[in-house]
Amino acid sequence: MDWMERERKFILQTYTRQKVVIERGEGCYVYDVDGKKYLDLVAGIATVSIGHCNPKLIERLKNQLEKLIHASNLYYTTPQIELAEKLHEITGMDKFFFCNSGTEAVEAALKFARRATGRKKFVSFTDDFHGRTMGALSVTHKEKFRKPFEPLISPVEFVEFNNIEDLEKRVDGETAAVIIELIHGEAGVYPAEREFVKALDELREKHGFLLIVDEVQTGFGRTGKWFAKEIYGLEPDMMSMAKAMGSGVPIGCCALKEDVAEKIQAGDHGSTFGGNPLACTAALATIDVIEKEKLVENSVRVGDYFAKRLREYFENVVGVGLMIGFDVSDAVGFVRKCLENGLLVNNTSENRIRLVPPLIITEKEVDEAIEIMTN
Numbered sequence: 001m002d003w004m005e006r007e008r009k010f011i012l013q014t015y016t017r018q019k020v021v022i023e024r025g026e027g028c029y030v031y032d033v034d035g036k037k038y039l040d041l042v043a044g045i046a047t048v049s050i051g052h053c054n055p056k057l058i059e060r061l062k063n064q065l066e067k068l069i070h071a072s073n074l075y076y077t078t079p080q081i082e083l084a085e086k087l088h089e090i091t092g093m094d095k096f097f098f099c100n101s102g103t104e105a106v107e108a109a110l111k112f113a114r115r116a117t118g119r120k121k122f123v124s125f126t127d128d129f130h131g132r133t134m135g136a137l138s139v140t141h142k143e144k145f146r147k148p149f150e151p152l153i154s155p156v157e158f159v160e161f162n163n164i165e166d167l168e169k170r171v172d173g174e175t176a177a178v179i180i181e182l183i184h185g186e187a188g189v190y191p192a193e194r195e196f197v198k199a200l201d202e203l204r205e206k207h208g209f210l211l212i213v214d215e216v217q218t219g220f221g222r223t224g225k226w227f228a229k230e231i232y233g234l235e236p237d238m239m240s241m242a243k244a245m246g247s248g249v250p251i252g253c254c255a256l257k258e259d260v261a262e263k264i265q266a267g268d269h270g271s272t273f274g275g276n277p278l279a280c281t282a283a284l285a286t287i288d289v290i291e292k293e294k295l296v297e298n299s300v301r302v303g304d305y306f307a308k309r310l311r312e313y314f315e316n317v318v319g320v321g322l323m324i325g326f327d328v329s330d331a332v333g334f335v336r337k338c339l340e341n342g343l344l345v346n347n348t349s350e351n352r353i354r355l356v357p358p359l360i361i362t363e364k365e366v367d368e369a370i371e372i373m374t375n
């Protein structure tokens with residue numbers, strides 16, 4: 001029996017997988033069980049930002065493995081405290097709650113918003129994706145994901161993305177929080193317009209709701225800034241982070257401003273694994289590599305080059321750093337053909353391709369990818 005048959009036998013069939021069994025990775029490449037090499041422009045969906053099996057990450061993790069893997073939040077552990085200090089420095093946020101995934105980070109933000117404001121209503125946007133647990137799903141727009149699981153958390157209203165008039169109608173003094181993906185990732189890389197974000201910020205001032213920026217996909221250098229909020233000069237009340245934070249080691253975080261944080265009480269939320277020493281060490285190592293190897297700058301430079309090369313062949317190329325989307329006529333076929341030819345790419349719809357490669361990618365690897373895509 002091969003791996004794919006074995007998978008079907010005992011793994012719940014919630015995923016539609018590409019026909020490849022990945023065994024190992026190095027830098028921007030992964031290898032399947034037969035030793036075939038693939039250039040990876042998916043990076044675990046915007047996650048393996050410092051490259052597969054980064055030696056600096058491995059070294060730090062090995063040291064931590066031999067020291068302490070887990071202790072619980074019943075106690076203080078040093079990597080968690082060091083990580084919070086580092087995150088304060090790079091995010092400008094004041095307090096941090098650690099969890100294990102993006103959806104959990106959103107979940108925490110929604111709870112904290114209700115707790116801090118005493119209000120109930122959430123507002124999100126058409127095509128926003130925030131995760132698949134019940135709270136995060138409640139503010140995720142796609143009908144296909146939501147419908148089978150209703151009733152979800154309410155009240156939630158969806159505003160048409162980039163429509164200021166619609167936004168003005170739907171937020172009010174009852175709104176606990178507005179949650180936004182500043183650059184839609186799962187929908188295929190579509191950024192919010194500056195005017196729209198400015199209007200949102202002004203409405204926050206007027207109505208006193210909290211603004212949650214979901215940086216799960218856009219965070220840690222992906223967009224050519226440390227965080228997408230910097231592109232818009234925005235200071236959110238809370239931020240959700242995960243994915244690239246641990247370069248593949250599961251970790252998530254909800255960051256809060258002090259005036260929200262001070263309304264949260266002991267026992268309001270918690271997690272067995274959240275802030276675990278191993279995961280926090282992975283995040284510390286990841287941030288260190290991003291800083292030392294100037295990967296935010298690389299995201300701008302190589303991202304611009306990638307988008308420019310793609311525009312020679314494809315329509316509707318949108319590139320924000322190394323978060324890139326473009327149209328093809330048959331995205332499913334395109335992904336399959338790339339895979340056959342040693343390239344991992346991902347489609348977000350029938351005709352949209354999204355590229356979120358490791359931030360260490362070079363112009364030479366971009367050329368290699370373009371060659372495969374266009375042959």
Ligand SMILES: Cc1ncc(COP(=O)(O)O)c(C=O)c1O
Binds near residue numbers: 101242
């Ligand atoms: C913007 C955004 N928020 C939340 C999530 C959920 O993250 P996770 O899959 O780690 O639960 C995702 C995942 O794709 C995402 O892109």
